[in-house]
Amino acid sequence: MTRLKPHVAFSLLFLFSFCFFNLDAFENPDLAPLLAFKSSSDYSNTLSQWTSKTDPCTWPGVSCLHNRVSHLVLEGLNLKSSFEPLTRLTQLRVLSLKYNHFSGPIPNLSNLTSLKLLFLSHNQFSGEFPASVTSLTRLYRLDLSFNNLSGVIPATKVNHMTHMLTLRLEVNGFSGQISGLNVPNLQDFNVSCNKLSGPIPYSLSGFPESAFWKNLMLCGEPLPSCSSVRSDPTRPGTSSGAIASPLGPGGGNPSTVASSPTSVPEYGSPTRTGKTRRSGGNKMTKGEIIALIMGDVLVLALACLLFYCYFWRKSKKMDQKTSSEVEKIVYSSSPYPNLAQSGFERGKMVFFEGAKRFELEDLLRASAEMLGKGGFGTAYKAILDDGNVVAVKRLKEMSANGRKDFEQQMEVLGRLRHPNLVSLKAYYFASEEKLLVYDFMPNGNLFWLLHGNRGPGRTPLDWTTRLKIAAGAARGLAFIHSSCKSLKLTHGNIKSTNVLIDKTGNARLSDFGLSAFALPSTASRSNGYRAPEAALDSRKLTQKSDVYSFGVLLLELLTGKCPSIVDNGGHGTGYTGIIDLPRWVQSVVREEWTAEVFDLELMRYKDIEEEMVGLLQIAMACSTASPDQRPKMNYVAKMIEELRGADVSPSHETADSVSDSPSVSEDACGVASQ
Known part of the structure; x- marks a missing residue:
């Protein structure tokens, strides 16, 4: 038997000891926070399957990406106390704790930098608006409704959350004003049943009255005007001079409207006009009787509403407890409602070559997160049960094809494979539901990279990255134009939200070819990108109009401005109002103020002036008004690559890269001509 040398034996012993005493190193790093949360909050042992002997990624309510907890959905489970241990889940993207009994202040959430959806409604949280929420720059849905929160809503900090789509704060105790609130992309907003005061800002005036109900001191559209509120003596705490303090004169309790016998001022007490009521008789006037009756009716209605909410909430909890372990993160009830209807005509999923197959039921069970709405429909991120992630577009408002x-158009689009296109993997067709399945791009789109969260603390989009994106998008569009010469394919919807960024940082065009199904009414939805000849009729889209839209996209990259901008009449333009980006750039260049065109965020970089001017010339050539004077896209792509060379040339490391070969083009044409 061979005897080990001492140093070899020592090494093996050390390795054995390391492995033996460090088994915990191979555990999921999120296991400890989850168990600590269960220990401190799950008094009724609802989470009985959460044990240290099993993988947390298999637990009910938990979903993972790359072995880290990304989705946590624990709704209506009678959880209590605080969820502070969950703030150590640094990769968490979705957190929903609705319909529980959490109390106390909302913990510090600043560690959850990846959080996108936060639902804490229908709990018993108290304290002020959580300041740490405003540091979550990726958050776009926030629901803190039906709690006991108080204090002011920090408008200045909330305004920095430019990704925010949903802000629900109803049924709390927030006070102060919201006149400074301005979150440009809000789609869902509600502050009803609080103690807010002052005028409603113009940026929020488009929301319905129900978003502001039961804030007696709020005024302005869509509520009654502030001038009428000042002069209305029936509103509490107001006088003819100005909007009064909610505390009334001298800081005491406000006067109240007579809504019940206990709230009617005693006879002989002073009124707001300074006069006293008559103190002699016991008779009530007709107005007082009507007010008393109305008050009783309101009290009865309120009681009915409370009973309804109580039983509705209880039934909702029961439904959630008896549901399956499938956890959906969709703000609406379902992203594909037609597919759930009984008697609905079912179609089938059609997959293209190389796509990983799954059943329609797998897609319906997948957790879905809305990515955004566009002219052709709504896009969702879907995480299938096997962990596969896809993007699903639900088409809407299509022409009667x-x-x-x-199917012929989908076959053409499904065969287009290029490193700078988002691959169409599959489609589903039924009379009332049409779905497209694409590769999911994890790094967002060009619009957010350029315009999202502008201001202090933002990482600007550097020049090299902008040039790389421009070159990649140009190559993708040139491939579309040259793929089938007999069909003369067009993209039809070039804009910064349709330039997606993949995991390696390459630009990929999405939504190509869908304009073939567009209704004429959708032509104006891409305001600022449409070529003049196609602005009123989407059926006039051509490859030349694609070139114009791409030129606007280049100007957006160079200026940092959106396609439709406000000009203040400076630099000799002689015009004040909303104008399109090409017109503004041409007017500035014509007056020899070319340096004023470029994004201020690019001024920090050295030795790029020549490249910026070169790209500006390409952009202006593409966006000229005359279609015949615009260059072809293959020439545009070549010119952009020549600005720097290797730094923006195509990357051949992309796994699904397919060369622009004649065989690919002819196959695509052949399908459409059948």
């Missing part, structure tokens, strides 16, 4: 036309 039959199944054959739709």
